[in-house]
Amino acid sequence: MSTQSKHFLNTPESLVVDSLHGLCAVNPQVALDVDNKILFIKNHDQQKVSLMCGGGSGHEPAHSGYVGEGMLTAAVCGSIFASPNASQVRRGIDLIDSEKGTVIIVKNYTGDILNFGLAKEQYAANHPAKAEKLRFVIVGDDVAVGRSQGSIVGRRGLAGTVLVYKIAGAFAQQGADLNAVDAISQWAAENVVTIGSSLGHTHVPGTAPLQSNLADSELEIGMGIHNESGNKRESPLPSLSALVSKLLDYLTSSSDPDRNFLTFKGGDSVVLMVNNLGGVSVLELGGVVAETQKQLEARGFNIARVLSGTFMTSLNMPGFSLTLLLLPREGESNAFSASQILSLLDAKPRVPGWPWAHDSPPLPFKAQQVEGAKDEDSQVEITQIKAVDSTKFTSGIKRATEALIANEAEITRMDSIAGDGDCGLTLKAGAQAVLSLIKEGRINGDNIISSLIAVSQVAEEAMGGTSGALYSIFFSGLAQGFQFQSIQSGSTATLEQWKTALGLALDKLFRYTRARPPSRTLVDPLAAFINAINLNSPNTFADAVTAAANAAEETKKLDAKAGRSAYVEGDALREQQVADPGAWGVKTILESLGL
Structure with a gap:
């Protein structure tokens, strides 16, 4: 299957900055440090914890599309699929310095962890009085990468990272202190799982035209967001029902100890996020949402919220990912309650990347359908x-x-x-x-x-x-x-x-x-x-x-x-x-x- 190798751009080199300028036009509360590719809130509130994220570009709206009141304070952007360097990140920390401190949230990729981590340590060394006001959260939600395969590096960060941004950003907006924002970020990172599937790889602007190594009859499960191969191929193409069933097995099954990162129980409340990896039509994505809801309900889950849209892409990859956030169980000792987490997800941020979402559970799948009107003729x-x-x-x-x-x-x-x-x-x-x-x-x-x-x-x-x-x-x-x-x-x-x-x-x-x-x-x-x-x-x-x-x-x-x-x-x-x-x-x- 050939992939789209043509793009709308001036030059491949200017694409990231051009895109960031576009976000400034859409969202006047933000400013752009052009040299360092940093999008940040110009007049951020010094009495609230700042949140920083970042990484390679090509995942829009992550990360820059979430900068704004109620979510992120800054995003530091690298070239397409490449981490920004430590000096860019240090500049970002300086731009959003807050009296209440800063939480840095990164996806679990070696380049991101090294460069953001190095910048944090260098900044702390140069500003010892602020060392304790910098916190570091790593998100690795990909269940396609098992414990044995991940070994030392661990699981990749995927679309579930966006839920961490959302929950932490809303909490900071409410005035929570640094320890609380850090704690809820860590909690969210530990309770989210994601699996993706795609019909092909994606083309990076400025590189030679790409021919996917997937045949017309194949799809891949577990593909990463930087064109990394998945862990399993399916041929012929399965029905959506069969595919969703396999993906939910990856997310929720306890029979595979290598991938049982979260233990789900019957009756658990979850947040479902269906993410477009860039090249799936809205029509098809709606079908994915419906099929996933139907199967989750059949498995005994209580779906507290459904989020659907384009959250974290791999440019124009023809695929989607499913994310489940496991909400706190009633009666369990936990610093946070399910109602508190849901209220943070329901809060409406002033950012262009967060899609419309309803602040209540979906109707049960069967209850959505109504009887056809009687034929008066x-x-x-x-x-x-x-x-x-x-x-x-x-x-x-x-x-x-x-x-x-x-x-x-x-x-x-x-x-x-x-x-x-x-x-x-x-x-x-x-x-x-x-x-x-x-x-x-x-x-x-x-x-x-x-x-x-x-x-x-x-x-x-x-x-x-x-x-x-x-x-x-x-x-x-x-x-x-x-x-x-x-x-x-x-x-x-x-x-x-x-x-x-x-x-x-x-x-x-x-x-x-x-x-x-x-x-x-x-x-x-x-x-x-x-x-x-x-x-x-x-x-x-x-x-x-x-x-x-x-x-x-x-x-x-x-x-x-x-x-x-x-x-x-x-x-x-x-x-x-x-x-x-x-x-x-x-x-x-x-x-x-x-x-």
């Missing part, structure tokens, strides 16, 4: 009109749906050039739904109007989008066209009645779309068919189908005036002789009906 009496040949009517519709399904790939190919690539799939979804209704007997030639209404509903619900709306309006209009003619219930529809209904349906469609032939849309063949078979025309059904097919072919030569093709450069479409995919779908339907 089912109570309406519909005039029954028969086809001349009921079997031929039904088989014709069946052939048309099968043709759409068979031609999905070609229509999708056309739409990948001329639109957004979903037309074939949309028509296939509608066709499959119609086939299901035919098998159920809900679409048949014994009741044309109810069959047309059923097709209209399928277009609305199974297809969706622009095509779905257009088809739904047309078939609804066609049903109304028969009803408008006040045809006696139980009679057989004549050719003249079909022609009248088709004309009325086209008029209905024209009320809601500006497309008129020639427009390079599905309207072109549809209008050609209906106009060719109007009441005053001697044309046969076959003649009208030919007219529609010709109109669809002509779309290869047209500039688009409506639809998504209007945004595609016209010469490119003509040069490639690409027909409009929507028009081709109408052609496919009409040629397959055989009525």
Whole structure:
């Protein structure tokens, strides 16, 4: 699987500073030490404990996106995936020096610990009166790295580190003293676990284009946030349900003593954080949240809060991580209570990186779902009109749906050039739904109007989008066209009645779309068919189908005036002789009906 190797930047060397300048524009309470790449609160409160973090860039919004009132006082940034040096960190300590002291929080990476630790010791040596006012907290929450593998260096710091920032920052904002802020930081670091999964590695700006060593059918579990390989690969790609189950096993299982860093019990209260590593769509991330909630509840956990969003990335890595914060148990001797931890998480910081989060537990997974609304239309009496040949009517519709399904790939190919690539799939979804209704007997030639209404509903619900709306309006209009003619219930529809209904349906469609032939849309063949078979025309059904097919072919030569093709450069479409995919779908339907 190739990865994205193109970036929006001036130069790779200026990218970090340029990004920090952008944060200053977003958050006017902060200032930037350009030479040392330090983002800090300009007028930090001397009567409150300062919090510093930092490390390599490329993990945004960590760390700089959390600088501001209620969270961090400063972030010291290195180059992408590289720790800042000790002199940068010393400058940062000096910039946020507070009468109440400073807590430094770093992820468990050798470079970060060495450079931040060296800076702390050097600063303490140069300012002995302030030595006791500097505290150092290391976060290593990665359960992919077991005790034997971690050996001396220990576990890596991942997205759970952000929860430490949040809890400690809110506590400092409340006025807690240095010992208390240090203690709650250490508590949070000791009670958080994280595991990540990704479909590929990520490209570092300024380096040679990267080809991932993961095949298209592979994903990796336990991948680090600096392109470090994980500890396990899965192929073929598992379902989300299977993947989440494996990740939760890593986080909560006590059967593997090498990774049993936290002992979870039935009924434990946890905070769930689902983190986008940079390249996962919001749509997919929502699915991850839902699946994880469902499985945690099934395992007997009480989910006190759900946090979802982009907390700590690896540039644009196509992956996500799951973090669990184990809340204090009731009755256990502990300096902090679950309610206190939750109140600190719920506090709203004035920082750009912390996403919106609700200050209450989620509804149980099953309780989120509501019953579907009753179909009021089912109570309406519909005039029954028969086809001349009921079997031929039904088989014709069946052939048309099968043709759409068979031609999905070609229509999708056309739409990948001329639109957004979903037309074939949309028509296939509608066709499959119609086939299901035919098998159920809900679409048949014994009741044309109810069959047309059923097709209209399928277009609305199974297809969706622009095509779905257009088809739904047309078939609804066609049903109304028969009803408008006040045809006696139980009679057989004549050719003249079909022609009248088709004309009325086209008029209905024209009320809601500006497309008129020639427009390079599905309207072109549809209008050609209906106009060719109007009441005053001697044309046969076959003649009208030919007219529609010709109109669809002509779309290869047209500039688009409506639809998504209007945004595609016209010469490119003509040069490639690409027909409009929507028009081709109408052609496919009409040629397959055989009525």
